[in-house]
Amino acid sequence: MDNGEFPLSEREFSRIRERVYRVAGISLSDAKRTLVVSRLSKIVRGLSLSGFDAYIDFLETQGRPEDDQNFVNALTTNLTRFFREDHHFDHLTSYVAGLIAKPQRVGKGARPRLRIWSAGCSTGQEPYTIALSLLAAFPELKRWDFRILATDIDSNVVNKAARGIYPASELNGLSAQRAGLFEKTATGDILIPNAARELVTFKLLNLIEAWPISGPFDAIFCRNVAIYFDKPTQGTLFDRLGQVLAPDGFLYIGHSENLQAVSKGFRLVGKTVYQRKANADAKDAA
Numbered sequence: 001m002d003n004g005e006f007p008l009s010e011r012e013f014s015r016i017r018e019r020v021y022r023v024a025g026i027s028l029s030d031a032k033r034t035l036v037v038s039r040l041s042k043i044v045r046g047l048s049l050s051g052f053d054a055y056i057d058f059l060e061t062q063g064r065p066e067d068d069q070n071f072v073n074a075l076t077t078n079l080t081r082f083f084r085e086d087h088h089f090d091h092l093t094s095y096v097a098g099l100i101a102k103p104q105r106v107g108k109g110a111r112p113r114l115r116i117w118s119a120g121c122s123t124g125q126e127p128y129t130i131a132l133s134l135l136a137a138f139p140e141l142k143r144w145d146f147r148i149l150a151t152d153i154d155s156n157v158v159n160k161a162a163r164g165i166y167p168a169s170e171l172n173g174l175s176a177q178r179a180g181l182f183e184k185t186a187t188g189d190i191l192i193p194n195a196a197r198e199l200v201t202f203k204l205l206n207l208i209e210a211w212p213i214s215g216p217f218d219a220i221f222c223r224n225v226a227i228y229f230d231k232p233t234q235g236t237l238f239d240r241l242g243q244v245l246a247p248d249g250f251l252y253i254g255h256s257e258n259l260q261a262v263s264k265g266f267r268l269v270g271k272t273v274y275q276r277k278a279n280a281d282a283k284d285a286a
């Protein structure tokens with residue numbers, strides 16, 4: 001054991017790979033060896049086990065739910081930021097402007113309904129950017145039945161997201177107008193204003209398992225999540241997202257992602273913006 005890290009044999013790496021693929025759909029490339037060693041060594045040490053083989057044996061035979069969760073948390077990549085790929089928020093704002101012009105399209109009851117899902121939300125910057133941008137553009141949304149569902153498989157990021165507090169460095173690179181959407185705490189951290197925070201519900205959810213979700217969603221953000229999945233897993237995921245998207249709803253994916261080879265249910269309508277094809281059926285409203 002060097003620097004507190006355990007040696008990783010080929011066999012151990014392939015057992016770890018097989019497990020994270022099975023439980024989270026994540027395909028670990030060879031380039032992730034160093035990351036696996038550094039992140040999992042801490043856990044192995046904390047459990048007083050002799051190495052990675054013993055760790056996988058432990059997970060398979062006596063692991064508690066929190067041990068499974070810690071394994072997944074350690075192997076996710078959570079990079080995100082406010083207003084990332086900001087053309088998506090401009091597109092969403094134009095779409096919502098259209099809905100506001102014709103609220104009967106989204107309203108069944110007294111209040112028009114708007115539902116957005118941030119699937120793979122990491123520490124919350126994506127759903128909060130959606131909330132802040134839309135509230136700034138359309139104050140009337142406060143009177144709508146407007147909710148944002150934000151989910152991730154990683155319990156650490158979901159808990160952090162729900163707090164809605166970030167270091168001031170998160171504002172680096174944002175225009176003064178965008179930075180002005182946030183509040184500050186007494187200690188200089190930034191705080192998501194209540195009006196935006198109240199719109200977002202954070203939940204732990206594994207995208208490769210069953211979803212206790214009915215939709216339909218007017219828009220789904222699933223950005224920089226499927227890059228960690230292989231093509232068959234991506235295809236299944238995007239087909240399922242299509243099933244919970246409203247007939248004219250939009251799916252926003254990451255800058256390096258592409259639906260072309262993996263799902264036939266969408267048409268490309270902008271840079272990494274897809275619309276559900278009309279013949280794909282959305283699930284009934286909740």
Ligand SMILES: C[S@@+](CC[C@H](N)C(=O)[O-])C[C@H]1O[C@@H](n2cnc3c(N)ncnc32)[C@H](O)[C@@H]1O
Nearest residue numbers: 024076079080120122153154206207223224225
């Ligand atoms: C790189 S972050 C993307 C965050 C945000 N969507 C963005 O683009 O800035 C990818 C997130 O996907 C999550 N993730 C990976 N596999 C997942 C799965 N099977 N189910 C749900 N979330 C998953 C990770 O935990 C991580 O927080």
